[in-house]
Amino acid sequence: MKNILLTISYDGTEFCGWQRQPEQRSVQGEVERALSQVCGQPIQINGTSRTDAGVHAYGQRASFAADFRIPVEKIPVAANGLLAASGKDRGRNHGGDVVILKAQEMPEDFHARFSAKGKKYTYRITNSEKAEPFLRNYRYHIYKPMNIEAMKQAASFVAGMHDFKCFQAAGGKVMESTVRTVYGIRVSEVGDDIRLEIIGDGFLYNMVRIIAGTLADVGLGRKQPEEMKAIIAGKDRRKAGHTAPPQGLYLSEVFFEKDRLLEAAAAIEPQED
The missing domain is CATH 3.30.70.660 (Pseudouridine synthase I, catalytic domain, C-terminal subdomain)
Incomplete structure (x- = not known):
């Protein structure tokens, strides 16, 4: 089981906020959808901050634990391709409005929210x-x-x-x-x-x-x-x-x-x- 920390940047304009919401587009939901495809299993992430609708992020952090085959350092490239494709499906020629900047493996007891200082x-x-x-x-x-x-x-x-x-x-x-x-x-x-x-x-x-x-x-x-x-x-x-x-x-x-x-x-x- 690997414990992964993500650094995420996003334009919050078209999101209902960070937190996953039924029938609404959220940052958490978009990232989880991409990661689930990349990792070949359902992924749920824990974000440090639950930003509101319209709020942006240069350096949001989120973590998740799972067993998967893809090298950790390759997660951003693979997930960002899916996120960009999702953006184009919504009519944005420039691609997605959320990007995973970095993925890194952390100790087993690390949690993006509870470990934050x-x-x-x-x-x-x-x-x-x-x-x-x-x-x-x-x-x-x-x-x-x-x-x-x-x-x-x-x-x-x-x-x-x-x-x-x-x-x-x-x-x-x-x-x-x-x-x-x-x-x-x-x-x-x-x-x-x-x-x-x-x-x-x-x-x-x-x-x-x-x-x-x-x-x-x-x-x-x-x-x-x-x-x-x-x-x-x-x-x-x-x-x-x-x-x-x-x-x-x-x-x-x-x-x-x-x-x-x-x-x-x-x-x-x-x-x-």
């Missing part, structure tokens, strides 16, 4: 008076000018260990604890592109999108940067900002080693002027 998410906003139609599925477009320095100041209050109940949307799994640690957070700007990067040991349902929406409200002057401290301390979802739309959110990386998590967090910490 943390994740990095990126949220991207286009701040411009003019709409960009080609980015409509990949950015949150805000037309009014935003105060980036105010957003940076507000973001600094998110770092550390807090009870983040204020950033949890209704409808998700009921958690035993809403305390999480944000190891690193950065707001940066390049031209019209505003980017939020955040690394934590775990995230509540819609937590990153609500943080992004709250920071957007700060950038638009609807909230003051210092209010972020009271919002977190109040543990009241109604006090936080709006939930930013899904298309701006990307699962960037999953960490299975604490040292790598801390290294990545240090890399996005703002530098002193």
Whole structure:
């Protein structure tokens, strides 16, 4: 029995989300269908993050255990051919919108979800008076000018260990604890592109999108940067900002080693002027 870890990238636009759903197209379902053909048996994968409809991933991770003949390193090539063919069947000449980047064998007790030490998410906003139609599925477009320095100041209050109940949307799994640690957070700007990067040991349902929406409200002057401290301390979802739309959110990386998590967090910490 081999225990396999996959690294998966996908465009979430046409998916109902990561998780398999009856009569709906999911990332998990597409990958399982391809792997089942490649391995010659039914395959079920366990993903680290259950991303919502419209959310994208640069580095989703998933694992499965099975006996099969194909060399592990050949799994991506074989599965990606089937995934691309599925995309063409749906009328996309460019092929599939999900790709397996890597497959590697792991120890027997490894699990993509339970072995994870943390994740990095990126949220991207286009701040411009003019709409960009080609980015409509990949950015949150805000037309009014935003105060980036105010957003940076507000973001600094998110770092550390807090009870983040204020950033949890209704409808998700009921958690035993809403305390999480944000190891690193950065707001940066390049031209019209505003980017939020955040690394934590775990995230509540819609937590990153609500943080992004709250920071957007700060950038638009609807909230003051210092209010972020009271919002977190109040543990009241109604006090936080709006939930930013899904298309701006990307699962960037999953960490299975604490040292790598801390290294990545240090890399996005703002530098002193």
